[in-house]
Amino acid sequence: MAIALETVSVSKFYKSDNGITKAVDAVSIDIKQGEFVALVGPSGSGKTSLLAMLATLLAPSDGAILIDGQDLAQMNDARRTAFRREKIGFTFQQNNMVPYLTALENVELMLRLNGKYNRVGRERARELLTRLGLGERLNNLPRQLSGGQQQRVAIARALIHNPSVVLADEPTASLDTERAHQVVQTFANLIHEQNRAGIMVTHDLRMTQYADRIIQMRDGQLARTISSPHEIRAFATTAEAN
Amino acid sequence: MGIYLALKEIWRNRGRFFLFSLVIALITVLVLFIAALADGLGNGNKEYIEKLNGDLIVYKANVDLSIPTSRVDRGKRTETLRVPGVKDVGQASFSSVVLLHGENKKLNVALIGVEPGKPGEPPVVQGRGLTEKRGKEAIIDRNVALRTNLHVGDDLTIKSIQGTQEEFFVLRIVGVSDGRQYSLQPSVIVPHLTFDLIKPGTPATGNETDLISNVLIVQLQDPANWKNMAVAVEEQVNDVRAVDRKTAYENTPGYSAQQSTLNTQNFFSLLIGILVIGGFFQIQMLQKVPQIGMLKAIGAPNGTIGIAALTQIIIVTVVGVAIGTALTLLLSLTFPATVPIVFSPNAILLGIGSLLLVGPIGGLVSIRYALRVEPLTALGLAS
Numbered sequence: 001m002a003i004a005l006e007t008v009s010v011s012k013f014y015k016s017d018n019g020i021t022k023a024v025d026a027v028s029i030d031i032k033q034g035e036f037v038a039l040v041g042p043s044g045s046g047k048t049s050l051l052a053m054l055a056t057l058l059a060p061s062d063g064a065i066l067i068d069g070q071d072l073a074q075m076n077d078a079r080r081t082a083f084r085r086e087k088i089g090f091t092f093q094q095n096n097m098v099p100y101l102t103a104l105e106n107v108e109l110m111l112r113l114n115g116k117y118n119r120v121g122r123e124r125a126r127e128l129l130t131r132l133g134l135g136e137r138l139n140n141l142p143r144q145l146s147g148g149q150q151q152r153v154a155i156a157r158a159l160i161h162n163p164s165v166v167l168a169d170e171p172t173a174s175l176d177t178e179r180a181h182q183v184v185q186t187f188a189n190l191i192h193e194q195n196r197a198g199i200m201v202t203h204d205l206r207m208t209q210y211a212d213r214i215i216q217m218r219d220g221q222l223a224r225t226i227s228s229p230h231e232i233r234a235f236a237t238t239a240e241a242n
Numbered sequence: 243m244g245i246y247l248a249l250k251e252i253w254r255n256r257g258r259f260f261l262f263s264l265v266i267a268l269i270t271v272l273v274l275f276i277a278a279l280a281d282g283l284g285n286g287n288k289e290y291i292e293k294l295n296g297d298l299i300v301y302k303a304n305v306d307l308s309i310p311t312s313r314v315d316r317g318k319r320t321e322t323l324r325v326p327g328v329k330d331v332g333q334a335s336f337s338s339v340v341l342l343h344g345e346n347k348k349l350n351v352a353l354i355g356v357e358p359g360k361p362g363e364p365p366v367v368q369g370r371g372l373t374e375k376r377g378k379e380a381i382i383d384r385n386v387a388l389r390t391n392l393h394v395g396d397d398l399t400i401k402s403i404q405g406t407q408e409e410f411f412v413l414r415i416v417g418v419s420d421g422r423q424y425s426l427q428p429s430v431i432v433p434h435l436t437f438d439l440i441k442p443g444t445p446a447t448g449n450e451t452d453l454i455s456n457v458l459i460v461q462l463q464d465p466a467n468w469k470n471m472a473v474a475v476e477e478q479v480n481d482v483r484a485v486d487r488k489t490a491y492e493n494t495p496g497y498s499a500q501q502s503t504l505n506t507q508n509f510f511s512l513l514i515g516i517l518v519i520g521g522f523f524q525i526q527m528l529q530k531v532p533q534i535g536m537l538k539a540i541g542a543p544n545g546t547i548g549i550a551a552l553t554q555i556i557i558v559t560v561v562g563v564a565i566g567t568a569l570t571l572l573l574s575l576t577f578p579a580t581v582p583i584v585f586s587p588n589a590i591l592l593g594i595g596s597l598l599l600v601g602p603i604g605g606l607v608s609i610r611y612a613l614r615v616e617p618l619t620a621l622g623l624a625s
Contacts, residue, residue, distance in 0.1 A: 057539060057618050078543070085541025092621055098247070098533060100254035112243055113541055141254070157540070169621075 001032040004164045004197035005054065010063030012049045012220075023049040025220035026063065031165075036191045036198040038208040041217035047201050048169070050217070054199065055167050056084045068164045085113050089158030089166040089196070093173045096154035097142040103129060103153045104138040110161045121160070128156045132186060148179035155187050159194060166191060168200040172207055184210050205239030208232060243542075244549025251550075252557060259554075262522055263562035269515040270566020270597050271573070273508060277589045278574070280504035282582035286426035287500070288491030290354065293422060296332070296361035296459035297468045299490040300475060301483045307493035309336055309456050314482065316453045321479040322460060327471050329463045332360030333434055333455035336424060337441040342399040342410075343390040351386060352424040353400070355437025361459040364431060366417030369394035373416075376435045380413040384421045385428030388579055394418060400430070403442045411440045425494065426582065460484070512596055519604030523555060527608040534612055535620020544613050551609045552602065559601025563594055 012024040024046040031037050039047045052058035053065060056072050065072045067087055075083060084090075089110075097106045104125060111121040129138055132152040142150055151171050158166050168187060172180035184200070188210040191198035200211070208214045214226040214235060226232055252259045291299070300322060301312040314333070323331045335355040340348050356362035358372035365371070366381055373379075382392060392398055392415055400411045413432065422429045432440065434453060462471050472484040485493075492498055527534075534547055567590070577583055 052618055055539065081538075081541055081543055084539075088541075090540050092536060092539070094532075094622075096536065098537070100251045105250070110540065112246065113546075 001034055003030045004033045004035075004068065005199075006030040006066045007050075007054070008064040008066070010050075010053060010060045010065055012046070012053060012058065013061040022220045024053070024060075027217075027220075027222055028063075029215060029222070031197040031199060033164075033197055034192055034195040035212050036188045036200070036210065038211035038214045039199055039201045039217065040203075040205060040208060040214060041223070043203075044219075045217040045223075046220035047217050049220075051167055051169055051199065051201050054165065055088060055090060056080045085110075086161070087164045089161070089163040091151065091154040091158050091166075091168045091171050093170040096150055096157075099142050102139045102141055103134055103145065103149075106142070106153055107156045107160050110157050114161050116161060125156070125160055128160060129153065132156055146179075147174045148176075148183055151175065151179075151183045152186065155183070155190065159190055159196065162194070164197060166196050166198045168198070170202055171200060172202065172204050177206075180204060180207060206236055208239070209236035244546040244551075245553050247546070247550040248553035248557070252554060259558055260561075263558050263565060265518060265522075266515070266559055266562025266597075266601070267566035267569060269511065269518065269600075270563050270594075271570050273511045273515070273597060274567065274570040274585075274590060274593045275573075275583070276504055276508045276511060277593045278570075278583040278585050280501060280508065281586050281589045282584040283426065283504065284497070284501055285421070285584050286423045286582050287494050287497045290352070290364075290422045290424040290429060291487055291491040291494070293364065293420070294362065294459055294487055295365070295461065296487075297462040297465045298460040298472055298475065298484045298486060300458035300460055300479070301456075301485070303476075303481045303483045305483075307483065307485060307490065309490075309494065312456050313454055314456070314458050316451055318479055318482060319453075319455075319458055322458055322475055322482070325471075325475050325478045327463050327467065327474065328460055330361055330461040332357045332362035332459045333453055334362040334457055334459050335434060335437055335441070335455040337437070338425065338427065339430075339440065339442065340401040341386065341390065341430060342401055343392060347390070348401075349386070349389055350427055352427040352429040353437060353440060354422075354424060354429050354431045355434040355441070355455065356431055356459075358433050361461045364419040364422050366419050369415070369417030371417055372431070372433050375433050377433055378411075378413050378436065379416045379433070381417040381419050381431040382415055383419050383423065383429045383431070385423060385579075386430060387418050389428065398430070400440055402440050409440075457490075458482075508593075512600055515597065515600040516604040519555070519559065519601050520607055521604075523551070523605040523608035524611065527551070527611050530612075531615055531620050534615045535617040538615065539617040539621055547612050547615075548609055551605065551612050555601050555605035555609075559598060562601075563597045566597075567594060 007027055007029050009026045009028050010024060011026050014021045014023055027050060041047045053060050101109060107125040107129060108117060108122060111117040134149060134152055137145060137149060171183055175183060184207045211232060214232055215222060216224040226235055300314060301307055302314055305311040319331050319333055322328060337353045339351060339353045341351045342348060358375060363372055372381060394415055394417060396415050397412050398415055402409050462468060468486050475484040476482060537547060574583060574585060
């Protein structure tokens with residue numbers, strides 16, 4: 001499988017009164033198309049900064065990030081915004097939806113932003129939401145949806161425009177256990193089916209069981225990578241037991 | 243895309259946006275009424291002078307262009323008429339009397355004395371002009387006609403205090419002119435020698451050669467040359483001051499103070515409008531920071547965000563101004579003729595134009611704020 005996303009010794013430093021804080025320190029990873037990666041680590045381990053850099057929302061202090069072979073550092077602000085719109089899908093911990101757009105309109109929003117809003121796109125948006133169990137909720141506003149339903153709408157929006165990379169920041173933070181499993185499992189299945197590169201930042205280690213790889217960070221550096229299905233199950237089971 | 247987002251938000255929150263449009267509508271009513279009042283009061287002060295069929299008003303010198311204080315005699319009239327470039331000259335005087343009409347109804351009116359057929363006598367829209375120098379005849383302006391229901395051919399009675407006695411004079415209405423208010427009163431125009439008999443105070447001699455008026459109304463052969471002619475009149479006629487109509491009405495008692503007060507009120511109404519609109523959109527923008535951050539994070543360009551914000555401001559403002567204008571015009575129909583409100587097209591268009599600009603100006607801060615929203619901070623992703 002081709003590499004969709006690659007970081008080459010990427011770092012993020014912050015200057016403060018106490019000197020320089022290394023939020024991310026020379027991290028090199030690559031994620032292939034169709035691979036679903038869980039990025040875990042304690043608070044302050046650098047996973048959120050890394051996610052923000054992968055989302056082109058934060059410029060690295062050092063190193064390079066390549067998505068579909070294109071170096072983000074070579075792009076100006078406008079190009080980066082356009083690149084983010086076209087190549088990256090994003091779900092957030094909260095404030096995922098535009099409150100005055102229905103579920104369907106929220107998903108179609110990405111098509112409109114990318115100039116791909118047409119009959120075929122509209123049909124795909126309906127199918128995707130139906131696939132995510134929201135066929136009866138297409139015309140509901142966010143306030144009429146539960147937290148789990150809103151996360152599923154966000155997943156549909158992150159995938160509808162065929163991005164290369166899909167990023168999810170704590171997608172289960174506000175969900176109960178059952179809903180959390182449903183959401184992450186559906187997310188993982190869609191990543192695999194649609195052959196995207198998926199990265200999920202999560203504190204909930206139980207959710208790592210749906211990942212193809214777990215990247216554990218500590219103090220801004222890669223602490224451990226778990227790739228074998230057996231080890232991944234064991235990691236998640238331990239978390240479940242705790 | 244920005245327009246799509248703006249329209250969707252307005253439609254899905256139409257109650258909230260409509261209420262805010264109503265606030266703008268109320269500001270519009272206030273601004274338009276003050277403008278109409280300024281026009282009405284201004285008109286009431288200047289209408290006669292502004293519409294005069296003369297190009298220069300000649301006062302006695304050193305009276306600070308005060309018509310009541312000014313006195314110009316027949317000799318000055320003759321001298322002025324001799325100045326090359328002067329076409330005609332008429333004497334005009336002003337006073338205030340009570341017009342009695344109907345059953346014990348009274349109306350304060352401006353009594354204006356003019357020379358029949360000379361500059362100062364307004365053209366009539368009904369009946370005929372003044373013809374007799376000492377005639378017991380009068381032209382009433384449209385406002386007197388509307389408020390008294392008097393017509394051409396009717397007699398009117400003027401009550402005047404002369405010495406310590408109340409005197410009553412009956413005059414035949416020979417014509418009706420358009421609106422010619424002076425000193426905020428509707429006007430009755432009479433021959434100057436008749437004016438001298440009626441005016442409060444001590445009656446004059448009644449001889450034309452002794453005629454003393456407040457001012458001279460001068461018609462020029464070339465009205466465009468009024469500046470040079472004013473200088474020429476002042477140079478060639480002793481002890482006079484000549485000015486154009488605009489300068490004359492701007493110096494009528496209270497006119498400038500009244501207009502500047504009303505203009506200041508209007509300015510502050512617009513300023514309050516800017517602050518109210520700005521405040522509303524700024525509060526709304528503060529509530530939308532996470533949403534804007536999310537939109538930017540998924541790739542919405544600043545242009546889309548800015549257009550969405552501007553479109554909302556324009557729509558809310560236009561709807562508010564339209565409702566306010568309609569409300570103002572409807573309300574104005576319920577006002578009696580005595581309320582000095584005049585909706586001149588220019589004043590209304592200027593008011594509406596200013597109000598339409600007020601929205602975008604008030605919303606500028608919120609638009610700038612939206613453009614500066616940092617998605618990382620808005621979404622809580624900043625370290």
